[in-house]
Amino acid sequence: MAATFKQKTVQSIMQQYFKDEKTKMNTEALSLLTEVITIFVQEAITRTAKQAKKDGEDEVTLEQFEKILPQLLLDF
Amino acid sequence: MSNEENFENLTFVQRLKAAVHHTTLKICKEDCEEKDVKLNRMVVAAISETTWKKCEHFATDLELFAKHAKRSTINADDVKMLVRKSPKLLEYITGIQEEMSASKAETKKKTKKTKGKETASTSNAPALVDIDENSMT
Numbered sequence: 001m002a003a004t005f006k007q008k009t010v011q012s013i014m015q016q017y018f019k020d021e022k023t024k025m026n027t028e029a030l031s032l033l034t035e036v037i038t039i040f041v042q043e044a045i046t047r048t049a050k051q052a053k054k055d056g057e058d059e060v061t062l063e064q065f066e067k068i069l070p071q072l073l074l075d076f
Numbered sequence: 077m078s079n080e081e082n083f084e085n086l087t088f089v090q091r092l093k094a095a096v097h098h099t100t101l102k103i104c105k106e107d108c109e110e111k112d113v114k115l116n117r118m119v120v121a122a123i124s125e126t127t128w129k130k131c132e133h134f135a136t137d138l139e140l141f142a143k144h145a146k147r148s149t150i151n152a153d154d155v156k157m158l159v160r161k162s163p164k165l166l167e168y169i170t171g172i173q174e175e176m177s178a179s180k181a182e183t184k185k186k187t188k189k190t191k192g193k194e195t196a197s198t199s200n201a202p203a204l205v206d207i208d209e210n211s212m213t
Contacts, residue, residue: 003102009095010131016089017135023142025150028176032155032169033134039165040130041103044123049113059114065122075162076130 004038007031040076047072093128100124134158 007030014025014033025033047068052060086094097120104120141154152173159165 003099003106005099006095009092009099012088013092013096013128013131014135014138016092017132018139019136020139020143020148022148023139023150024148025138026152028152028173029138029150029155031176032152032173033138033158035172036155036159036165036169037127037131037134038103039168041100041123041127042107044126045104045107045115046111048115048119048123049107049111052113059116060119061116062118062122065119069126072126073130076159 005034007034010034010037036076043075044068044072093124096128096131097121097124100127 010033011025011030044065048060048065051064051068052058055064057064100123101120104115104123108115137158138150138154141157142148142150145154156166156169156173159169
């Protein structure tokens with residue numbers, strides 16, 4: 001797959017949420033976390049699409065996403 | 077006011093959010109082409125918002141894990157701890173980590189080897205040429 005998050009973006013997002021400004025991330029952790037976040041997004045898409053197919057609808061709407069959201073959040 | 081000016085006026089956080097949304101949209105487009113489904117714009121927005129919120133949880137968790145280990149730098153073990161609850165994901169992440177460390181070690185070895193070769197070849201090359209020239213004449 002080609003589209004992934006930029007490591008710099010992930011780092012900036014993390015940095016602004018850290019309570020202690022001294023907290024840093026090493027490169028290995030950063031690339032692994034980037035992978036985790038990318039998988040999270042892909043998983044959300046896959047599950048929503050699957051739910052839509054189950055419901056027998058061509059276009060995916062928020063209704064399907066709402067259905068899969070609780071389990072998605074529990075799994076990550 | 078032009079769009080560019082508007083963009084400059086956005087806060088840093090808003091720009092980060094926009095970046096997340098942009099990447100989410102890109103991943104969505106790719107996945108949708110594969111699966112032949114159409115995602116509503118609202119769904120993409122909802123997914124990116126969820127991702128944004130999830131990042132907040134990730135950040136606080138990772139910081140606490142590192143703090144608990146009396147470190148100020150987050151390392152790969154903390155990330156593995158983050159995904160401990162889903163065994164498959166943990167397996168996958170561990171696999172990537174091993175791959176990364178393996179490739180790191182390999183490149184280190186390679187650079188060492190090539191360096192050794194280079195010094196050897198540079199010292200040998202002139203001598204070989206000399207021999208060739210001597211044999212030719």
